[in-house]
Amino acid sequence: MEFGPHLMLASLEGAVIASVLVLTSMGLSIVFGVMRVVNVAHGEFYMLGAVLAWYVTSLLGGHPAVGFVAALVAAPLLVGAIAASADRVILKHLKYDPDRTIVATIGLLYIIQQTTLMTFGPDARPVAPPFNHRLALPWFEFGDSGFAMYWPWGLSTTSYKLFVIAAAAVVLIALWLLITRTKIGLIMRATQQDSETAQAFGIPVGRVYSMVFGLGAALAALGAVLVVPIQQAHYLMGADPLLLSFIVVIIGGLGSLPGTVVAALLIGMSDGIISVFFSPTLAKIIATFLVAMVLVWRPQGLFGRSVP
Amino acid sequence: MLEVKNIHAAYGDAITLHGVSFDVQPSEILCLLGRNGAGKTTTLKTVMGILPVTSGSVTLEGEEMSSLPPHEIPRRGIGYIPQGRRLFPELTVNQNIEIGLMTRGMGKDTKEWVLELFPRLRERLKQTAGTLSGGEQQMLATARALCLRPKVLLLDEPTEGLQPSMIALIRDVILKMKNEGFAIVLVEQKVDAVLQVADRVVFIENGRSVDRATAADLKRDPQMLTQYLGV
Ligand SMILES: Nc1ncnc2c1ncn2[C@@H]1O[C@H](COP(=O)(O)OP(=O)(O)OP(=O)(O)O)[C@@H](O)[C@H]1O
Ligand SMILES: [Mg+2]
Numbered sequence: 001m002e003f004g005p006h007l008m009l010a011s012l013e014g015a016v017i018a019s020v021l022v023l024t025s026m027g028l029s030i031v032f033g034v035m036r037v038v039n040v041a042h043g044e045f046y047m048l049g050a051v052l053a054w055y056v057t058s059l060l061g062g063h064p065a066v067g068f069v070a071a072l073v074a075a076p077l078l079v080g081a082i083a084a085s086a087d088r089v090i091l092k093h094l095k096y097d098p099d100r101t102i103v104a105t106i107g108l109l110y111i112i113q114q115t116t117l118m119t120f121g122p123d124a125r126p127v128a129p130p131f132n133h134r135l136a137l138p139w140f141e142f143g144d145s146g147f148a149m150y151w152p153w154g155l156s157t158t159s160y161k162l163f164v165i166a167a168a169a170v171v172l173i174a175l176w177l178l179i180t181r182t183k184i185g186l187i188m189r190a191t192q193q194d195s196e197t198a199q200a201f202g203i204p205v206g207r208v209y210s211m212v213f214g215l216g217a218a219l220a221a222l223g224a225v226l227v228v229p230i231q232q233a234h235y236l237m238g239a240d241p242l243l244l245s246f247i248v249v250i251i252g253g254l255g256s257l258p259g260t261v262v263a264a265l266l267i268g269m270s271d272g273i274i275s276v277f278f279s280p281t282l283a284k285i286i287a288t289f290l291v292a293m294v295l296v297w298r299p300q301g302l303f304g305r306s307v308p
Numbered sequence: 309m310l311e312v313k314n315i316h317a318a319y320g321d322a323i324t325l326h327g328v329s330f331d332v333q334p335s336e337i338l339c340l341l342g343r344n345g346a347g348k349t350t351t352l353k354t355v356m357g358i359l360p361v362t363s364g365s366v367t368l369e370g371e372e373m374s375s376l377p378p379h380e381i382p383r384r385g386i387g388y389i390p391q392g393r394r395l396f397p398e399l400t401v402n403q404n405i406e407i408g409l410m411t412r413g414m415g416k417d418t419k420e421w422v423l424e425l426f427p428r429l430r431e432r433l434k435q436t437a438g439t440l441s442g443g444e445q446q447m448l449a450t451a452r453a454l455c456l457r458p459k460v461l462l463l464d465e466p467t468e469g470l471q472p473s474m475i476a477l478i479r480d481v482i483l484k485m486k487n488e489g490f491a492i493v494l495v496e497q498k499v500d501a502v503l504q505v506a507d508r509v510v511f512i513e514n515g516r517s518v519d520r521a522t523a524a525d526l527k528r529d530p531q532m533l534t535q536y537l538g539v
Binding site (some may be wrong): 182183187189190193194196197198199200201202203204205 | 356357358377379380381383389390394395396397398399403406407410412452456
């Protein structure tokens with residue numbers, strides 16, 4: 001394949017990775033932004049979403065779309081509820097102390113991972129995509145004979161991958177509207193900016209925290225449900241998304257939601273492109289290098305405000 | 309109306325209040341006076357439930373506040389204007405007011421009422437609270453608390469860092485609220501200003517309420533002021 005079509009193919013792969021990463025990172029970023037909790041178990045909520053998606057589809061049978069739609073609704077709700085309970089049972093009692101919540105979420109990571117292993121076993125589980133048409137893509141060129149359109153061999157994607165990109169965009173817009181346009185969003189932002197004063201104005205801060213922790217986990221689970229028809233569900237699959245989400249949140253600026261979106265697109269796209277042209281390992285190396293650069297030159301992240 | 313009886317409270321293990329008592333009635337201004345670090349802010353925070361009451365009681369119209377979940381206390385009708393304003397800095401003026409209205413489910417008429425008290429805020433509804441001037445921030449903090457249509461208003465050093473004209477404006481609003489029947493607890497450093505508006509004064513020292521007097525008595529005999537404040 002020539003360079004142009006090859007780059008387009010790689011960019012499409014990158015866009016799919018970026019779409020899932022945006023959701024996962026937003027979950028991590030919202031939790032940190034509102035609660036100041038670094039949730040080390042975030043990747044396990046993603047993994048749990050994927051495994052539950054497999055479980056739900058395997059229960060339902062029938063056309064793959066039926067199971068998939070059920071998983072798309074059930075997995076984030078279940079994972080969100082589990083996370084909200086973990087907040088009530090564990091984090092609340094640590095009074096959201098930054099150090100102790102890190103240790104506690106490391107514990108939570110292993111509890112979720114091992115429970116999943118014991119319940120569902122170590123096998124990787126495939127989920128059938130709800131639809132999966134192969135779409136050949138055209139390429140345009142100005143050659144000797146003028147403008148020409150042709151269909152390069154191998155330049156194609158699937159309808160499902162395009163759906164993942166569209167779905168992530170829709171969720172992102174919905175999330176944006178929730179935060180900026182609704183009463184719940186206003187309450188979340190007030191709590192984020194000054195929880196003590198928020199409480200003095202009747203905001204039940206504890207319940208807001210549970211909801212936010214649940215929302216963050218549900219976003220990770222949603223990303224996982226979208227990914228699972230492309231990549232099999234497995235009890236160890238939470239490590240990569242955790243690492244990448246951390247990289248994104250550091251580059252974007254802790255707690256900055258626009259920064260998180262931009263950084264997720266940047267990291268996701270470059271991960272996809274570099275993986276296609278070179279290797280996935282190089283992609284991770286470059287992302288990690290980028291984090292190091294950001295930490296050295298702009299520790300508050302690209303979009304974060306500097307700490308005075 | 310609001311009755312605080314022998315409350316004790318601590319920041320973690322550090323016991324900070326060792327017995328503070330006072331009460332305030334409708335259409336009355338009660339002032340808490342004391343040196344820096346005496347525990348005035350801590351007293352108000354404890355009434356608001358930000359710090360738990362370890363012993364003693366806080367009752368509003370006979371209902372015990374200290375056993376309620378903290379966010380229910382403002383909903384019972386206690387409006388709080390914290391020291392240093394404590395606005396939600398990245399929310400707009402309008403959104404800060406909305407938060408106040410939400411507390412007790414107040415509506416448009418209440419918003420109109422506070423914006424009439426502070427017309428400057430009406431011109432700046434879309435401005436981010438953190439970018440307001442100090443005086444405007446104090447107006448917003450006051451407006452936000454009034455949005456509860458509270459029975460009791462707690463004000464912690466509302467004139468801190470303000471120029472005289474702004475202090476006069478805040479004082480006028482406080483007096484207006486008194487005449488509307490609010491019970492007001494005022495923490496203030498400026499003794500002259502206190503004596504102008506207060507009905508009664510309670511002195512706080514080392515986390516205890518140690519003495520009390522009417523403002524009229526203090527004007528006649530300022531001995532207590534010398535004793536507890538060194539003025
Ligand atoms: N968050 C906190 N943690 C621990 N101790 C605190 C905290 N806030 C206040 N204190 C301590 O409690 C005591 C009372 O403080 P408080 O703020 O109530 O004083 P204050 O009377 O309001 O003083 P000021 O006039 O300076 O505002 C002080 O010794 C202070 O150091
Ligand atoms: Mg104080």
